[in-house]
Amino acid sequence: MRLVLAASLAVVLSGCGTASGLADRDQLAPAAKPGVNGGSASAGNPGTGKPGTGKPSTNESGTNESGAGAPAPDAAIPANPAKLAAGLEATTTALYRGIDAWTRSKAAQPPQDVVLYALHHQRIYRTLARNAKLSAAVIAKLPKPIAAEARDNAKAVGKLLSMARPISDARRKKMRLAEAEPAATLRGHMVKAEKRFGVEWEVLAAIMLVETKFGRVRSASSTGAQGPMQFMPGTWKAYGMGGDVQNAKDAIMAAANYLKATGAPRNYRRAVFAYNHDVRYVDAVLVHAAQIKRDPRSYYAYYNWQVFVLSAKGDVRLTGPR
Numbered sequence: 001m002r003l004v005l006a007a008s009l010a011v012v013l014s015g016c017g018t019a020s021g022l023a024d025r026d027q028l029a030p031a032a033k034p035g036v037n038g039g040s041a042s043a044g045n046p047g048t049g050k051p052g053t054g055k056p057s058t059n060e061s062g063t064n065e066s067g068a069g070a071p072a073p074d075a076a077i078p079a080n081p082a083k084l085a086a087g088l089e090a091t092t093t094a095l096y097r098g099i100d101a102w103t104r105s106k107a108a109q110p111p112q113d114v115v116l117y118a119l120h121h122q123r124i125y126r127t128l129a130r131n132a133k134l135s136a137a138v139i140a141k142l143p144k145p146i147a148a149e150a151r152d153n154a155k156a157v158g159k160l161l162s163m164a165r166p167i168s169d170a171r172r173k174k175m176r177l178a179e180a181e182p183a184a185t186l187r188g189h190m191v192k193a194e195k196r197f198g199v200e201w202e203v204l205a206a207i208m209l210v211e212t213k214f215g216r217v218r219s220a221s222s223t224g225a226q227g228p229m230q231f232m233p234g235t236w237k238a239y240g241m242g243g244d245v246q247n248a249k250d251a252i253m254a255a256a257n258y259l260k261a262t263g264a265p266r267n268y269r270r271a272v273f274a275y276n277h278d279v280r281y282v283d284a285v286l287v288h289a290a291q292i293k294r295d296p297r298s299y300y301a302y303y304n305w306q307v308f309v310l311s312a313k314g315d316v317r318l319t320g321p322r
Helices: 008-016 081-105 112-129 132-140 144-163 169-174 183-197 201-212 233-239 248-261 268-275 279-294 297-303
Strands: 308-311 314-317
Touching (some): 081 112, 081 297, 112 132, 112 144, 132 144, 144 279, 183 201, 183 297, 201 268, 201 279, 233 248, 248 268
């Protein structure tokens, strides 16, 4: 479908991203894309939908006062394995506790503590994905349930980052970002698509994460892929069923239609490879999907991961609290 990883996946990539839009939106090197995902795009501030807004106040310790002790947006990530393991365990526990409260409340938008914990969670995995020695040391110190999740997240994010390429400041400034539709609304679209086409909603969620960080990246990819699921025009014409490529509901339904036509649910690897011709993309999508199936709260955690892109000087975060 595309290759830029939502500046996406690009490094939106889960901080992850792919082709031109993979969720993290780091930028991926173009892989031969059939027609869906010519690139990725991902960005947006879940709280406000406007990048660079919503500055939480912090105290001298670096904690966010309005986020009930949640880490500040740019809190330092420890280099010491024991400290980082303790931080990841505490962050994951607090994040999931916050997600439980949020989903019980039926509120459309996540509370500030969930946004902040999810950002810290994402930044930790971006760090682990780039340092195999540190990752192994940290995972060895985690309790088993969190260790399994950490191993998978670090693997998936690492796959996506390996596909990413820096983008110029000029291109970054031209990226169009927007607020994602509410997490519950998007999940509802995915569940309906699963019922119609038999494609698991978790796989659709993982693709949307990687491609555009759930629709936060609105720019077309460098190869012309469009919309929250990054379809090439010809593929959209064949599988879009007359819908609007920019509409999340229509795009999710079309993605399920395309995946079914290319092998799902019998062969997800084949279907996801048809979406983006890179085995790293396939591995990352299926790992994220498996984690969502293992713990549905992961969907809400991933929903709050922000859009990052790679520059010549390193990571640049485009969305989320400042």
